[in-house]
Amino acid sequence: MREISDIDRMRSWRDGLWADCSVGLVPTMGHFHRGHLSLIRRARVENDQLAVSIFVNPIQFDQQEDYRKYPRDHQRDRQLAQREGVNALFTPDEAELYPSGYSSYVEVEGLTDCLCGAARPGHFRGVTTVVSKLFNILRPHRAYFGKKDYQQYRVIQRMTRDLNFDTQVVGCPTVREENGLAMSSRNQHLTPGQREAALALYRALQRGRRMIEQGRRDPAAIERAMRQLIDEQPQVQVDYLQVRDAVDLSHPGEVAGEALLAGAVYVSSTRLIDNVVVKI
Ligand code: AMP
Numbered sequence: 517m518r519e520i521s522d523i524d525r526m527r528s529w530r531d532g533l534w535a536d537c538s539v540g541l542v543p544t545m546g547h548f549h550r551g552h553l554s555l556i557r558r559a560r561v562e563n564d565q566l567a568v569s570i571f572v573n574p575i576q577f578d579q580q581e582d583y584r585k586y587p588r589d590h591q592r593d594r595q596l597a598q599r600e601g602v603n604a605l606f607t608p609d610e611a612e613l614y615p616s617g618y619s620s621y622v623e624v625e626g627l628t629d630c631l632c633g634a635a636r637p638g639h640f641r642g643v644t645t646v647v648s649k650l651f652n653i654l655r656p657h658r659a660y661f662g663k664k665d666y667q668q669y670r671v672i673q674r675m676t677r678d679l680n681f682d683t684q685v686v687g688c689p690t691v692r693e694e695n696g697l698a699m700s701s702r703n704q705h706l707t708p709g710q711r712e713a714a715l716a717l718y719r720a721l722q723r724g725r726r727m728i729e730q731g732r733r734d735p736a737a738i739e740r741a742m743r744q745l746i747d748e749q750p751q752v753q754v755d756y757l758q759v760r761d762a763v764d765l766s767h768p769g770e771v772a773g774e775a776l777l778a779g780a781v782y783v784s785s786t787r788l789i790d791n792v793v794v795k796i
Pocket of ligand 1: 543544545546550551552554555660661662663664665688689690691692698699700701
């Protein structure tokens with residue numbers, strides 16, 4: 517495995533690959549868990565060469581504190597990447613991606629106005645900017661994103677289409693703990709009691725799913741029932757909990773087609789997100 521932290525060397529690695537070599541990319545912020553590994557494993561089998569990036573992207577954080585305390589464990593990540601057969605580990609620092617005088621950003625309109633986009637101003641602008649840069653540097657045939665960050669996956673898909681990147685965006689299922697809690701680097705911040713409390717989000721989404729499966733179609737009633745379950749858990753505060761159309765993320769008058777149930781909660785100061793997609 518090559519570990520590369522500068523852009524020119526990363527480009528040279530890419531340029532040196534044989535003509536019809538397929539390249540997969542898994543962009544990450546590190547501190548790998550089984551969610552990351554599921555993307556890496558899929559990308560490994562679907563491509564001749566696999567690049568994984570690790571970069572805690574400062575411009576996608578709306579809270580300095582969240583950025584500062586974001587968990588990092590480079591040694592362990594490097595070992596795991598090596599073991600999974602990653603060919604190139606791209607680990608730029610902030611000055612490499614955003615040198616002084618940096619002033620260009622990529623923004624997807626519409627899809628980013630709701631859910632995490634509304635709750636975290638500037639977040640998706642940071643995500644789409646860094647992913648565009650990675651796509652330009654690595655020119656991957658396929659890039660892998662987790663549906664745990666469902667809105668991010670849709671936003672990247674739209675950006676890729678709108679800006680004509682020659683990259684296929686592959687969405688991968690959410691990996692969960694045995695009890696259902698979605699794996700996240702931020703789970704690291706939770707005490708065992710808080711992890712238990714955090715399950716309220718998963719349970720609320722399952723309640724919403726069951727309601728739809730039982731024929732309920734009124735988004736407001738489903739949102740109320742989901743929220744009720746979380747309100748019973750004093751350690752968990754709802755940031756948002758909504759029913760949306762799973763394709764364009766619009767707020768449906770009535771649940772139809774593919775519905776996205778998406779939630780964000782705070783457990784103490786840790787923000788967690790999760791979602792389920794229900795096909796009718
Ligand atoms: P992150 O390092 O949190 O930015 O995540 C890097 C990639 O891994 C993103 O595409 C995430 O959506 C994906 N990911 C994070 N957690 C999970 C999970 N529990 N299941 C599947 N994919 C995940």
